Amino acid sequence: MILEAIVSSLSPEGNVNFAPMGVHILESDHKPEPVNSFVLRLFSNSQTYENLRSTGQGVINFTQDVAVFVETALYSKCLPYVPSQRVCPPSLADVQTLWEFKVIRFDDSIEPAFVEGQVEHRVERAGYGGFCRAQSAVLEATIAATRWQWLPKLNITDPWPMWSDIVRKTGGKRERQAFNRVSLFLMERGIQVAGVPES
Ligand SMILES: Cc1cc2nc3c(=O)[nH]c(=O)nc-3n(C[C@H](O)[C@H](O)[C@H](O)COP(=O)(O)O)c2cc1C
Structure with a gap:
């Protein structure tokens, strides 16, 4: 199953970036079990690709606000954010559900790259699990x-x-x-x- 979310990441210079990405999760990993790991397939022309490859941490932010998808995908908009607990990149302010993660595998021998993330900390409010x-x-x-x-x-x-x-x-x-x-x-x-x- 693929859930659509906003990935926040940091460049080595400390610039915050947000972009929509598909989050691939195993069916057996989904509810009622918490998701422990997931896969992103990242095209190499994105800032998210560069950031996750160089700094190896990010946050999966689930929001129902479609305007956030448009603004971050097409206008590179930086939105209000708050500090994370276990990783350096911040999370989007006011999201219902987020997963802070570390990259445990980054395979750029294929396009789009295969990027596996391990969830380090999760916040799941109101049981919202993301767009599919x-x-x-x-x-x-x-x-x-x-x-x-x-x-x-x-x-x-x-x-x-x-x-x-x-x-x-x-x-x-x-x-x-x-x-x-x-x-x-x-x-x-x-x-x-x-x-x-x-x-
Ligand atoms: C719903 C949605 C899902 C997307 N999923 C992916 C994806 O899985 N992989 C990818 O490389 N780009 C995906 N994109 C495109 C990126 O979000 C887009 O290229 C964006 O501009 C990248 O921003 P960045 O350069 O700041 O990382 C998706 C876009 C949308 C709207």
Whole structure:
């Protein structure tokens, strides 16, 4: 499963950086068990890549505020932050959930680099666990399915491969099963849309 989060990191000169990144976690590591390690896949043109490679520490910040994703991804905005407890990079102010981490493996022989992080300290308020793109894809597919009688079929079958791809790449078991239920519903009504593997 991939959760979308904001990674904070520090350059060797001490500049704070925020950027959205996908956080890959093992299904068995997810709730109810706390996540102890995760993987980032970082393209080498990002500041986050440079910072994690040189300073080896960061914070995964989970926020529901989509504006934070836009501002940090596209405008390199530095947002209000607060000190961390176990690592040098600060965390975003006012986030519900954060994981302070140390890099335990940085494999730059592949692109995007494979970066494994070990959680050193966590704050989890209000049980918020982060965005997963598969969840929005399942919602979009479900809304379209509720309109199958009057929506042109193409409005469902055209975006279907995109939704299916997102669910296959970023969804956990629950998202994949839910997506397949939408597929079944539509197939039973004569609309041919393929499901995704569930494991
Ligand atoms: C939701 C979302 C997820 C992203 N995931 C990744 C990712 O997993 N790996 C990556 O290299 N870039 C990812 N990006 C793109 C980076 O956030 C983007 O290139 C950013 O400008 C990098 O900022 P930086 O140079 O300050 O690190 C993602 C962007 C968004 C909006």
